[in-house]
Amino acid sequence: MFRRLHEPANAVTIQIDGSPVRAAPGDSVAAALLATGNPVCRQSPASGADRAPFCMIGACFECLMEIDGVPNRQACLVPVREGMQVRRQARPTPVGAVASPADKVAS
């Protein structure tokens, strides 16, 4: 969705959902994501709708991604690092979608 005014010097490579993405040192993970064709970073926990980074200054919490195994990190505040593993976050399984063990006891 965004393009760079210059090609980055000393580019680093991170993985987003397993695909390599080139980024400039100093880029935030969210910036690296937005330089790809797909700005979506996660599904909203409430409805599951796709969301993308919105404020880029750490205020809106739309850019939450799993970074190096840690979920819910603010991708707009985390700088890229060579080899970083980034994942888009799926909507958490809602409560009630799974039968409750207590229900089974009762029935």
Added chain:
Amino acid sequence: MSAPGDFDVIVIGGGLHGCSAAYHLAAARLKPVVLEKHVVARHASSASAGGVRRLGRDPAEIPLAMASIEMWHAMRATLGDDGEFRATGQVRVAENVDELRQCEARAAQVRALGYDHEVVIDRKELRRLVPAVAEQCIGGLYTARDGYAFPFKATTAFRLKAEALGAVVKEDTRVEAIERSGERWLVTTNRGPFRAPVLVNAAGAWGAEIARMLGEEVPIEPVALMMMVSGRMPHFLDPTVGSMGRKMSFKQMQSGTVVIGGGHRGRVDPLTELTELEFQFLGESARTVAAIFPLMKHAPLVRCWAGIEGFTPDELPIIGPSKAVPGVFHSFGFCGHGFQLGPVVGSITAQLVTGGKTNLPIEPFRVDRFAGSPPQA
């Protein structure tokens, strides 16, 4: 009703206990007014963890808790709203053999009193009920029909039903003085006087202030109990989980958020009604949670808060008639576990108002039980 300021009963305090009393009084065809200095459920009754728990209650409270749980299960039918009550059970985990022995002793104690709601569960049953529990947990205590509700919504459910039955709720109305005028009580507020022959003191942590206005001294310590809540997590837990050995209450709500308490105390200024959180205790709370639920390690805690609750020296509430003056009934100072009791104590109060007695044993909660006891060091 003759004058607009005239009611059958004045209920002081718009928390769960005041709203429940108002509902039961209105259901008994009386006209109560609830006077609340802020808004309904401003204090303990919205800050609460909302645990609907009989598990581990003081023996004195068990008869009341047994009656109350039936009222929670019937809430949708009686109030038209269940306050998001979910009967997913309550578990207390044991992390070592000592704690498991305590579980067995407790279950035996409860059985000896004639109840069978608390049962010991083994490692396998614990994992069936709470798959996410840590390896070191070897069993626990379990009550199947307990659960949790959404405190604000449960309180609001009582309030709305009470209003539908004719009760009046006055928010932003602070009781400043109480005096006897003939056969009635004259209650002075920032919004003018209210009169009624009967008063219910449901002022929570401020219940002793109201009692003092009536010439009755009750030792109540206002305490700030701290809570934390996580962001929405994938569904992993149904029952509410506590611990035999550590301070923890832990539940996943309908929204997927995890509500964490356990009685860690913050600082409170009862005058300004402001609380401050003590983060080193919340740090301990976080370590407990991480130890019992390892999958919580990366769970974001999105909010922390503290609610003000009144504690008595024996950690049992004050319930029943004033011993100093006629026509006054107390229901306050629930010591951090009055949520589950909300439905039943409101009905007890209504029974006392209408018939002067109740069939539930409330003697242990009488207001004058601390009188004459040696002063606290």
Added chain:
Amino acid sequence: MSAIDLAIVGAGPAGLAAAATAAELGLSVTVFDENTAPGGQIYRGIEAVAGPRARDLAVLGPAYAAGKAVVERFRASKAGYSPATTVWLVQKDRRLGILRDGKASMVEARRVLIATGALERPVPIPGWTLPGVMLAGAAQSLLKASGMVPAGPVVLAGNGPLLWQLAAQFVAAGVNIAALLETGSAYKAALPHLPAVVLAGGYLAKGLGLIASVRKAGVPIRRSVEGLRAVGKGRLQAVEFTAGGRAERIPAELLCLHQGVVANAQLGMAIPLKHEWVEAQRCWRPVLDAWGNSDVEGIAVAGDGAGIGGADAAVHAGRIAGFEAARALGRIDAAARDARAAGDVAAWRRHLRARPFLDALYPPARALRVPADDVMVCRCEEVTAGQVREAVRQGGTGPNQVKSFTRTGMGPCQGRMCGLTISEIIADALGKPVAAVGTYRIRPPIKPLTVGELAALE
């Protein structure tokens, strides 16, 4: 743990200027900021715009380049700097809760300066959660920090100086601007403040220059835009609106929204410092004395976090706060403070003279302050304006109750994206002033901590 003299939260112009000033007077100072480099919002990435990116200065403009001097003076001072550090708590006793390297810990300070700057005002329109819709400042942050610009056609919508500034920067960078949609500017209301803005120096000429450069580039401009909506299936495809009674639809890949900035008061509110509603800026700000001191002993606020004044005012406010810290901690006496700060106080006042004009010229549109029922106002929990009004009908008299009814403000942003809108909707529904309705009770941690991070706190 020995206490530092002055802990500063925020490495924007206010925090940096305060740090340099206080350190030059011999105080031990540490600046905490959650970004990895100093500069704050306006000077974001300023140290990185060098070497191969030096050319970007031509795009970013002279106002941005002015930040170099501010950062250099800070770097030359003895002030300590803790980047990538979130301050999630400030206590009345001046202990700070910080998060660094995945661990929470506490820092003690004899004085605290909150210089947390501004946030963009939320712009709730239908479709504003679609990927492809961002705040204008977000797009600008990408330009500053990473030298990135929109690849496809972009629509800029809203009002305020920053929107025009971004448009001018995009023009300079050769971005395809499909349209600039102004949601209304109140020239008549602003007119009485014209003499003051002229006296403030530079502001008018700068603004007119930006507007002229955008016009000259032939960017399609629509005025008095209403009914703004972002449309698309799972992704922004077009922007719809009416202007001059005519409905229009403009295809776009990116929509940048802006309605001015408001004080980022979250940290101070959580203490809590006393706050007041500022009608002219339609936001909350802390109540401060002339030296930036709050109602809590030893805690001061400077810069846009104290009410919007802009970057130049923020520098002077920061320096004033630095002198005051030195006085409060006994390094200089009141007379020395007054003498040293005199120039900054005069300059600060001069810059603030521009505000009434700008505030009056660019009021947030009513439809964006008090949106229609179907508009989502809380992005985290997906609550609509209609649900908020329903909670008011059920007896909700303030934001905290509406929060309990609807879950607004309960998500991870803790109300940053919905707080103002919720207060405005409730005030409007009850026919009360916003000041009487109040805002959410903000509690620390003002940003989520994970269980593991908090567990590190002993």
